[in-house]
Amino acid sequence: MSVAAPPPSETTIADSAQNPSMNDLVTEQLVSSGDAASFAPRTALALLHYDVASTILTDLTPNELLNFALTCRSICNVVIPRYIWAHIALTPKHPRLQVITLLRKIAFSVECGPHFIRHLEVASIHVKKPYLKCRNPWYLPYLFQELFTQMQNLRSLSIIHCDKMLPHLPRIPKAIVSLPHLRSLHLANFSYLALNLLDKLSGLQTISLASPTYNVHEFLSSTTSALQKILVNSRHTLEEIRLFEVCLNVDLIPSHHGSRADADTNQELCWPHVHTLELPQCIGDGWAPALHIAFPSVRTFASPEQSHWWTAALRDASFLTGLESLHTKSSVARGFTMAGYTTRRLVIGDDMPFDVTNTPLKDLLPRHLVNLQVSLWSSYFDPTLERFTTVLPMVTPHLKYFFMRMNRGFICNTYHNQLCDIVDDIRTLPLEYLCITWDVNCGKKRCDRCVRRSCPEPVAKYVERRLPSLQALTIRVDENRRWHWKKKKVEEDGVPAGTLSLMSPTREGDILREEYAKRIV
Structure with a gap:
């Protein structure tokens, strides 16, 4: 920007x-x-x-x-x-x-x-690598510290591999703690020593902490988690918390928190304004606190991958009733739906079979679902089977945003036909956005019909005819090859209004995809 x-x-x-x-x-x-x-x-x-x-x-x-x-x-x-x-x-x-x-x-x-350079106008810094090893070991840290300490109006800071950077640049942690306008912080691959240098940081609105390099048992008996200190210091201002691979019992809140009569402790470990709580791949044996006390305002929740705590979590009706977005495994989503709870956005993290003959979707997907993101797999394509996309319109008739990923792709010479069959299955849905990611397999070195080398424009035209309510379309055949189409509101470059037009550059389509991925209305 x-x-x-x-x-x-x-x-x-x-x-x-x-x-x-x-x-x-x-x-x-x-x-x-x-x-x-x-x-x-x-x-x-x-x-x-x-x-x-x-x-x-x-x-x-x-x-x-x-x-x-x-x-x-x-x-x-x-x-x-x-x-x-x-x-x-x-x-x-x-x-x-x-x-x-x-x-x-x-x-x-x-x-x-x-x-x-108006250093006071710098609002965002993103550092991926510390680069401490160079020809002049003292020169690089000195220059970076000089540059960083002059930017007193930073609002967003992201540091990857901060365990290799913060302990070696002592002026930077002090400068971070003293930043008066810092609102967003992202740290990855952090050590306990690196976090301990930032334990007085406060006033954050968004915090993202991923992949700690320490073992919680190393300091559990002697000290308090520095990560928990940072979260507690900003508990009145935090709106988004994203933790990845951290120990929930140590670094967030202890198990069964909220069931005790200690009102002061309950008040300290409470984040009243947090609306987004994401805890993917976090660990915590027996972690089942009273989430409605610790996070009374959460609307977007990504649950830990360990599902053993879900039995206790299902009793927390006050927390689950208010969820508008849920990111979890299929087993947890099934328990969530069968318990009578509903949500408008569902992201299923693990793979599901494309053949749902033995998997009733009505027990998995809430009926009023608006946004669905799912990953499917199938070893073969049999039109006689009860496919996921065939049952989907009957289970979620209000679906508007559908993200489907096929992890086991088919050979490219049948790709178009199979994709068109899937579009026919969901033609009755009021879809506004459709994203299909399909890993296409091709065993030939020279293939005239390989969709990995050509834009699947015929498929886009077919989708446009079968799904008239569609406003945007994304087709991906791998991580590097993707195409985005967006419906024109006015006539432009000879393309009539109301027609899907290929977007260029690709990054604009990526931004559009991210916007649709978060929608719930």
């Missing part, structure tokens, strides 16, 4: 050229990228009026902005703020160039100074 920078006092951007110390970086970028031929037109852009140049730069990605700034320093006071405000990602794609790329980014940012 690009953010327009406030215009400088001068008429043209070229008049603001300063900071001659960047010549080495500019020369290095020109030589390494082989882009010296385009230096002249880039310099010519600096002669444009500020508003015109700012409009041109709006459509550039952060990486394009950075490359442009390094080869045309005369307009760095426009490009660099836009790059910084859009996103900071210290994640070079090529490991061989990781040191020089990272040093170039950080050094350029630091040497520009506050006159060129």
Whole structure:
């Protein structure tokens, strides 16, 4: 996302050229990228009026902005703020160039100074790798700390492998704790020592903690969980909690919490404003607290994969009745539905058989379901069997958003016919969005009909005819090949209104898919 920078006092951007110390970086970028031929037109852009140049730069990605700034320093006071405000990602794609790329980014940012980079306007930082091993071990941490400590208005922070970063950069944990406007925090691969440096952090609205590297038994007998301290410090402001592979009894709340008469303890381990609670792959022997006391406002819930606690959880009617979205295993979803509870969005985490002859869907799917995301498997395609998609319209007649993944794909020469049969099965549903992910198998090196090499436009046209209520469509044959269509509201580029049109670039379709995945109305 690009953010327009406030215009400088001068008429043209070229008049603001300063900071001659960047010549080495500019020369290095020109030589390494082989882009010296385009230096002249880039310099010519600096002669444009500020508003015109700012409009041109709006459509550039952060990486394009950075490359442009390094080869045309005369307009760095426009490009660099836009790059910084859009996103900071210290994640070079090529490991061989990781040191020089990272040093170039950080050094350029630091040497520009506050006159060129408005550090107080930086709102988001995402760091995937710490890169502590480089030619100058002291230089990189120093530059990163200098850059980070100047960004006092950070609102979102994401650090991967923070156990290799926070303990080695002592100024960064102190700076994080002192950030007055930090609202979103994501940490992954964290050690207990790294979390202990942040145990005084408070005021968060969203927290995501994944994959701890410590063993809870190492400190269970001697100290309190630092993760729990962070959650308790922000219990009046937290709205979203996402935990992955943590021990619920130690790092969140103990088992059977809420059944005791200790009112003070109950009040401390209560997050009244949390509406999203996701606990996938978390562990906790006998974990079954009174969730309606700890999380009275939760509407979106992703349950732990261990289903042994579900027997006790089913007695917590106050918590289950208010759920609008549930992400869980099929066995838990079946118990949820058979107990009489309902939800508008259901995500089933494990694979289900495509043949549901022996699997009654009415015991699995709530009747008023609006959004369904399911993963299916089948070793063969038999039209005489009772297929999942054949029974679906009778069980969930109000379904609007359907995400289906076939994990065991079929050969590509029968893909189109089988996909059209599935569309015929669900043609009576009032679908607004359909996403089909199908792992297509092809044993031929040269296949003229392989859908992995060609856009399945005929399938999209067929879907459009059979599902007139559809507003958008996504077809995926693997992780790298996917196509998105969206219905045009007005005539555009010769495509009449009300017609599905292929979306480009692909990332816009990915964003659209994420939006539909969360809808419940």
